[in-house]
Amino acid sequence: MNNALLEIKNLKTSFRIRDDYYAAVDDVSLTVNKNEVLAIVGESGSGKSALAFSVMGLHNRAKIEGNIYFKDHDLANLPANKLNKLRGDDMAMIFQDPLTALNPLMTIEEQIAETLLLHHKNLSKKKRREKVIDLLNQVGIPRPEHTCDQFPHELSGGMRQRVIIAIAIANDPELLIADEPTTALDVTIQAQILDLINDLKENMNAGIVLITHDLGVVAEMADRVAVMYAGQIVEIADVHTLFANPRHPYTRSLLHAIPNIDGGNDKLHVIQGIVPPLHKLPREGCRFAARIPWIDTSAHETNPELHEIKPGHFVRCTCHNQFYFPDEKKKEEQADGIS
Numbered sequence: 598m599n600n601a602l603l604e605i606k607n608l609k610t611s612f613r614i615r616d617d618y619y620a621a622v623d624d625v626s627l628t629v630n631k632n633e634v635l636a637i638v639g640e641s642g643s644g645k646s647a648l649a650f651s652v653m654g655l656h657n658r659a660k661i662e663g664n665i666y667f668k669d670h671d672l673a674n675l676p677a678n679k680l681n682k683l684r685g686d687d688m689a690m691i692f693q694d695p696l697t698a699l700n701p702l703m704t705i706e707e708q709i710a711e712t713l714l715l716h717h718k719n720l721s722k723k724k725r726r727e728k729v730i731d732l733l734n735q736v737g738i739p740r741p742e743h744t745c746d747q748f749p750h751e752l753s754g755g756m757r758q759r760v761i762i763a764i765a766i767a768n769d770p771e772l773l774i775a776d777e778p779t780t781a782l783d784v785t786i787q788a789q790i791l792d793l794i795n796d797l798k799e800n801m802n803a804g805i806v807l808i809t810h811d812l813g814v815v816a817e818m819a820d821r822v823a824v825m826y827a828g829q830i831v832e833i834a835d836v837h838t839l840f841a842n843p844r845h846p847y848t849r850s851l852l853h854a855i856p857n858i859d860g861g862n863d864k865l866h867v868i869q870g871i872v873p874p875l876h877k878l879p880r881e882g883c884r885f886a887a888r889i890p891w892i893d894t895s896a897h898e899t900n901p902e903l904h905e906i907k908p909g910h911f912v913r914c915t916c917h918n919q920f921y922f923p924d925e926k927k928k929e930e931q932a933d934g935i936s
């Protein structure tokens with residue numbers, strides 16, 4: 598049985614810079630299944646949000662090519678009115694910054710009710726309030742009746758993010774996209790919000806796309822992980838495989854950059870350089886090659902593709918076969934007595 602909820606095929610999302618279009622998402626294909634959390638990880642500028650916004654139809658002036666299949670629709674080619682109906686009804690998004698995502702001039706009840714009314718036009722005022730209180734309860738707001746009448750600025754960051762989640766789940770969406778849902782929050786609140794999203798996955802039967810640059814969050818929450826670099830997926834695997842046997846040099850560098858928890862002597866490996874700006878992204882060859890200059894250029898493919906190296910484990914470019922970290926090689930050589 599096909600368990601796919603969302604199927605993205607050859608998606609290309611391009612932005613106009615001066616006279617040309619540049620792809621921030623460049624030929625991405627992905628599937629999100631029912632009842633799974635798919636994490637998308639990568640440094641700032643790798644195209645994670647551009648991908649999520651394409652699915653939600655939130656780009657104003659981007660050029661979108663390819664297909665985004667969801668519930669018998671191709672979102673990439675759907676008229677705005679139909680997309681609006683699906684958004685808020687069947688798919689919803691939790692944004693990074695709860696303050697900018699809420700309307701400062703509306704009470705919490707009014708904001709949640711606005712989404713409810715999309716689906717239940719004839720809801721009486723009394724029933725509407727009951728449903729809002731119920732949703733605020735579900736997301737762990739302690740005094741929901743009181744919070745209903747408050748404005749966003751009267752709530753803490755963690756409470757505001759709970760309200761955002763209440764709005765997102767108001768109509769029981771089948772697909773939930775959470776874009777860095779805890780970045781703006783402090784650590785203890787982060788953990789509570791992640792627990793809440795985990796509970797939602799269990800209770801809602803939804804597919805969740807979790808965008809984050811925090812690998813700790815990925816390890817805790819994800820079923821599968823897609824690693825993005827410079828607009829492309831460079832590796833995709835189930836979460837256990839990705840942490841136990843990361844293959845792409847970028848994935849390995851991201852994992853290598855996590856400090857050793859037991860305080861070993863390993864130096865923190867910092868990935869040299871940054872994701873280049875959009876109009877300067879290399880469009881030919883391995884896009885990560887410039888950041889691993891010690892690897893011989895012959896290791897890279899001319900047109901790197903995603904290869905399935907084990908069932909469900911895909912890696913782009915053959916360079917992973919020859920990749921090593923210079924500090925590790927040095928250690929090995931020292932151990933072998935070579936100076």
Ligand SMILES: Nc1ncnc2c1ncn2[C@@H]1O[C@H](COP(=O)(O)OP(=O)(O)OP(=O)(O)O)[C@@H](O)[C@H]1O
Pocket residue numbers: 612613621639640641642643644645646647648810873874875
């Ligand atoms: N509206 C836009 N117009 C032009 N360029 C854009 C636009 N939106 C994003 N970009 C560019 O597209 C690239 C990908 O950006 P995106 O925000 O998707 O990255 P990201 O991985 O989500 O990063 P972050 O973690 O910082 O949100 C970046 O180079 C960014 O500057």
